[in-house]
Amino acid sequence: MIQNKYKILLVEDESNIRNLVATMLEAANYQTILAGTCSEAKSLYTSYLPDLVILDLGLPDMDGMNLLDFIRRDALTPIIVLSARTNEADKIAALDKGANDYVTKPFGAGELLARVRAALRNARFSTSVGRVSDGRFELNGLEIDYDARRVFVKGEEIKLTQTEYNIVALLSENCGKMMTYAAIIKAIWGGVSQEGSVKKLQVNMANIRKKFGDKPGEQNYFVNELGVGYRMNE
């Protein structure tokens, strides 16, 4: 039975929060490995090879970014960053360094577990075929035919431009994952992001939302995180 559980390495120096998060995860049937410092986390990571890492950025011995670099040197293990910082710049830095997602403290159990599920599922897809099986993507009435480059919502086709389609496809391939502006721009237009390219992306997203009939505040397919990027809702 134990073998069938996902192993999650939890790196957090506050013991109260560590216990709490461990309880949340264990209640959801995950196996947890706990670390309080960066160096401890490194050795635990190499000996257990967890399926997912939850990482607090403010650690006593060194910055959590350090561990991010350490793991990303040779593994794609999903990493969720826990951060008390509400500063967008920190979130973006962590995401661009290879973190899959972030959760801002304080957070509820539901929020954290949803991110964990999304990150695990994402890792599964991207390590197997790179995209959802048989070239199709389906989610709550949204359907994407990757081979024909066509998009349907509740059976009805949505006419998208080249760029719009590319963005939708990219977000769907990374469904549930927070994609920073820089990451999307790099994937869609190539090269480094320049002055004005974020705006270009925002304009395209506005058009996509309009075509999908998304309304502000409703349960939409696309979630925007102000100043950070976009995510396809799972």
Add this chain to the structure above:
Amino acid sequence: MNKLNKYIRDGAITVGSLLGAFALSLMFQYIFDVREHVTTIFVFAVFLVSVLTDGYLFGVAAAFIGTVAVNYAFTFPFFSVNFMIPGNLISGIVMIAVAVLTGALTTKLKRHEATKAESERERMRANLLRAVSHDLRTPLTTIYGSSTTLLENGSVLTEDQRLRIITGIKEDSEWLVRMVENLLSVTRIDSGQVKIMKTPTVLEELIDSVIVKFRKRYPTQKIEIELPDEMIIIPMDAMPIEQVIVNILENAVQHAVGMTRLKLKVYESGQNAVFEISDDGCGIEPKRLETIFTGYNSSADEVADSQKKNAGIGLSVCATIIKAHGGNIEAQNLRTGGAVFRFVLETEEMQDDTE
């Protein structure tokens, strides 16, 4: 740069006033053939320069120029400088005295105003701090009390009681989170070192994010939303602005008794985007309306614990944030009942995005 501009402005005032005095004197002399008032006109010009410019420099300079001009052009012997005549000497001394005294007076006045503004800010900060310590303690009491109850007597409580206590903990900690967010924004802005970081933000995305946050807290409260059709980009620090809108919406939910409609409308007015949040509740007491954005001072005559979730902090935070954006915020009662909060931010021209 700024200083240079000021010097140019002050210099222009000086030259303008003196030229005006000169022209007026010439007019009196040639048209009416009177010359007794020349000195008075120049004294007045010197006075004006001293009042309108900063410091003593320009006032005293104007006094010297005025003295020489009067001496040269308008007093006997005409068109020659002669300080030996006692009358000329006296008018010169009078002008310089006027310039120095007026300069001293206005400088003092300006300094006084600066200290007054500073003490006003100080007072607001003290008010805020007092309010905060009260508002933080109340939910903490619930959280602390509830958790110790659960720890010590958890087993004897019924499932229902336990649920009620835990819900209380959750609600009060949510309230604390919001409070801390508000305080963070205020200190961030108030500290003066960290400036507002404006980035171009898409209006639709902002509203989406606001509504998602609001729904999390009040899942059953309906909001009518009205946005312009075209894409609007507003340079702003998105997080605090988001907080402003959430604070106002939340304020309506908590204080607008009898509210059936809550509406969030954004429209363009020239170069500005106008945000309007209106409800059809009980409106705002006229007495409260005056101080609604200035902080917590009205709480003195209220019973301390009558409103745990007082609007004081939330709304003064809103005002601070909007002012830091160079915008303007106001609250009004609607003639049809209910209240409306309105704030204005400058939009960005759409240009370089059609490649």
